[in-house]
Amino acid sequence: MTAVLEAHGYGKRYRGRPWALRGLDLAVPEGSITALVGPNGSGKSTLIRGWIGFEPPTEGRLSIAGIDPQRHRKTAVTRSGYVPQQPALYRELTVAEHIELATTFRAGFDADLARQYVERLGIPLRAQANQLSGGEQAQVGLALALGTRARILLLDEPLASLDPLARREFLHVLVTAVRGEGHTALLSSHVITDIEQACDRLVVLGRGRTLLDLSVADALAHHRVVEAASWEPGRPGTVGTFPTTTDERLTLVRVGASPEGPGALGTGPAAAPIGRPATLEEVVIGHLAAGRRRGQLEADEPVPGVAS
Amino acid sequence: MIRRIVRLTFRMHRFEVGAIVILAALLILGSIIVSWALANVGLSPECQRLAETGELPDSCVVAFETFNKIVSLASPISLLTTLFPIIAGLLIGGPIVAREIERGTTSLAWSLSPSRLRWFLHRVVPMALLLVAVSFTVGAAADHLTHALSPRADLSASFIGFRFRGVLLATQAFLLASTAVGVGALFGRAVPTFLLSLILGMLTIVSVGLLHRQILLDEAVVQRQDENTVFSSDDLYLDNRLELPDGRLVTYEELIRIDPRAFESEFGPQYPNVSLLIPGDRYRIVETREAAVELVLGLVFLVGGAFVVTRRRPT
Numbered sequence: 001m002t003a004v005l006e007a008h009g010y011g012k013r014y015r016g017r018p019w020a021l022r023g024l025d026l027a028v029p030e031g032s033i034t035a036l037v038g039p040n041g042s043g044k045s046t047l048i049r050g051w052i053g054f055e056p057p058t059e060g061r062l063s064i065a066g067i068d069p070q071r072h073r074k075t076a077v078t079r080s081g082y083v084p085q086q087p088a089l090y091r092e093l094t095v096a097e098h099i100e101l102a103t104t105f106r107a108g109f110d111a112d113l114a115r116q117y118v119e120r121l122g123i124p125l126r127a128q129a130n131q132l133s134g135g136e137q138a139q140v141g142l143a144l145a146l147g148t149r150a151r152i153l154l155l156d157e158p159l160a161s162l163d164p165l166a167r168r169e170f171l172h173v174l175v176t177a178v179r180g181e182g183h184t185a186l187l188s189s190h191v192i193t194d195i196e197q198a199c200d201r202l203v204v205l206g207r208g209r210t211l212l213d214l215s216v217a218d219a220l221a222h223h224r225v226v227e228a229a230s231w232e233p234g235r236p237g238t239v240g241t242f243p244t245t246t247d248e249r250l251t252l253v254r255v256g257a258s259p260e261g262p263g264a265l266g267t268g269p270a271a272a273p274i275g276r277p278a279t280l281e282e283v284v285i286g287h288l289a290a291g292r293r294r295g296q297l298e299a300d301e302p303v304p305g306v307a308s
Numbered sequence: 309m310i311r312r313i314v315r316l317t318f319r320m321h322r323f324e325v326g327a328i329v330i331l332a333a334l335l336i337l338g339s340i341i342v343s344w345a346l347a348n349v350g351l352s353p354e355c356q357r358l359a360e361t362g363e364l365p366d367s368c369v370v371a372f373e374t375f376n377k378i379v380s381l382a383s384p385i386s387l388l389t390t391l392f393p394i395i396a397g398l399l400i401g402g403p404i405v406a407r408e409i410e411r412g413t414t415s416l417a418w419s420l421s422p423s424r425l426r427w428f429l430h431r432v433v434p435m436a437l438l439l440v441a442v443s444f445t446v447g448a449a450a451d452h453l454t455h456a457l458s459p460r461a462d463l464s465a466s467f468i469g470f471r472f473r474g475v476l477l478a479t480q481a482f483l484l485a486s487t488a489v490g491v492g493a494l495f496g497r498a499v500p501t502f503l504l505s506l507i508l509g510m511l512t513i514v515s516v517g518l519l520h521r522q523i524l525l526d527e528a529v530v531q532r533q534d535e536n537t538v539f540s541s542d543d544l545y546l547d548n549r550l551e552l553p554d555g556r557l558v559t560y561e562e563l564i565r566i567d568p569r570a571f572e573s574e575f576g577p578q579y580p581n582v583s584l585l586i587p588g589d590r591y592r593i594v595e596t597r598e599a600a601v602e603l604v605l606g607l608v609f610l611v612g613g614a615f616v617v618t619r620r621r622p623t
Contacts, residue, residue: 049621052419054415054418054621054622055621073422074422074423075422077418077419077420077421077422078422080419081419082415082419084412084415084416084419086412086415088411088412088413088414088415088416089413089416090320090413091411092319092320092321092322093316093319093320097316097319100312100316101316101417101420102420103312104309104312104313104316104430105417105420105421105422105426105427105430106420106421106422109420141416144416144420145419148420
């Protein structure tokens with residue numbers, strides 16, 4: 001497996017604020033569509049912006065296609081297509097003019113390809129950007145990123161402002177393009193149901209670090225949920241406990257020998273399965289709850305030499 | 309490709325481009341109409357000469373009064389022409405970088421353009437060229453109007469309307485726009501950029517003027533004053549000095565230190581008063597020098613803006 005996006009002990013701290021990310025080690029394999037999930041402030045955007053050279057690291061380093069995006073920002077930009085978190089179109093320009101603009105910025109920008117994507121999505125090329133809905137603006141952003149023909153796509157929460165249908169269309173275009181061309185995509189999002197359909201890898205960030213990093217298939221195969229009341233806290237494989245909407249509390253349990261480490265017994269041929277299979281949303285929530293719990297424990301730990 | 313870049317840049321900034329082109333067109337048109345009206349009053353060169361001496365014969369009175377009425381119409385045009393470099397400079401320079409950063413379009417542009425410098429040049433060069441061309445035309449119209457207001461003056465050898473006509477209007481506008489580009493790159497906010505660059509740009513223009521005045525004082529011609537002295541309106545008056553018996557020229561403050569008793573006389577110090585002037589025939593040299601300094605400072609602000617752009621975050 002060749003990693004095209006890597007983080008080595010990456011840390012980012014903005015002036016006067018706590019660490020956004022710290023000690024992050026991550027490798028995104030070539031040809032994958034990786035979902036980057038985490039609560040607000042978990043550092044998803046910071047990480048993505050770091051890979052495109054927008055955010056210098058405070059510590060550690062990042063690499064994109066084997067190069068340091070800070071030292072070789074031009075190359076990093078050339079090798080990546082980026083869709084920013086907020087639709088960032090020029091409100092005075094039409095969609096067609098955005099495509100024209102991209103050709104003035106970037107040698108080799110495939111204007112025809114970008115136009116095809118826009119037309120396929122039913123967005124009028126002559127429409128002014130400020131007349132487009134948030135979803136359409138995100139689609140235009142994606143078309144521009146795809147028009148770069150970059151082998152690495154970095155998408156920073158592009159689904160946030162989209163309605164369900166627009167999300168589905170967006171992901172369809174993304175998946176078709178990435179799978180068809182053998183590209184690599186990193187997609188940060190809160191919308192886990194969509195990720196399950198589109199992504200083959202899942203990275204959960206929380207408290208400025210990686211809480212989970214494995215394939216979607218492994219995430220589903222190696223996690224189960226049990227009622228928290230029937231599960232003894234601290235048993236091997238326990239990940240985290242979280243509430244449901246029906247006032248129930250569930251515990252996410254890691255089972256079998258997953259790539260993230262040994263889990264609880266109970267799924268082998270000789271053993272009775274425990275609980276029920278976890279949905280991807282439950283896997284994410286369970287790990288986020290565990291991350292929050294770990295953060296609280298760390299915060300409660302007395303610092304040596306400091307009187308409480 | 310260049311045509312495409314220019315067209316898209318003007319489309320992005322069509323409000324600003326439209327506003328300064330309309331304002332410039334109004335000023336140019338106003339200047340032409342007023343100049344034409346003044347030229348058709350029929351104020352003869354002899355009447356003009358006599359008007360300057362204050363001995364106006366009856367045959368000139370009607371034409372002179374009409375001339376003065378039209379001159380009063382020129383005041384708003386002259387005022388707006390004076391303000392044009394400030395309005396146009398800030399309107400053009402302010403949004404180029406600051407508004408893009410504020411609206412977040414730099415995230416898109418800088419992720420598409422491997423070279424931020426190229427992005428910067430694509431945005432700045434067409435706008436700067438437009439600004440310089442438009443303000444130069446306004447400056448030429450102001451020259452035309454000044455000539456109509458002072459028909460006897462040779463404007464290539466006269467300081468009448470110095471800094472408010474000709475090429476200096478274009479360089480002032482360029483300097484203000486460049487200041488706004490530099491400040492905008494640093495702050496990335498449109499309103500603070502307008503305010504800060506107005507202050508910084510005006511301070512820079514005033515400082516250039518003050519520094520230039522110091523240089524000009526060393527180059528000034530000394531003109532002794534007596535009751536028959538007639539100053540030419542073509543010359544640039546800089547300052548007064550008192551001439552000591554040994555030929556030294558001193559200011560009043562210096563004289564107090566040298567000879568405190570000089571002011572004891574009820575008629576004031578008994579030293580000849582002299583004026584320091586730059587003769588009108590040096591106008592082109594002085595104008596070119598000041599324009600060059602403003603141009604260079606403007607380029608410095610642009611280079612500073614480009615430097616910040618290549619290093620800052622997009623939002």
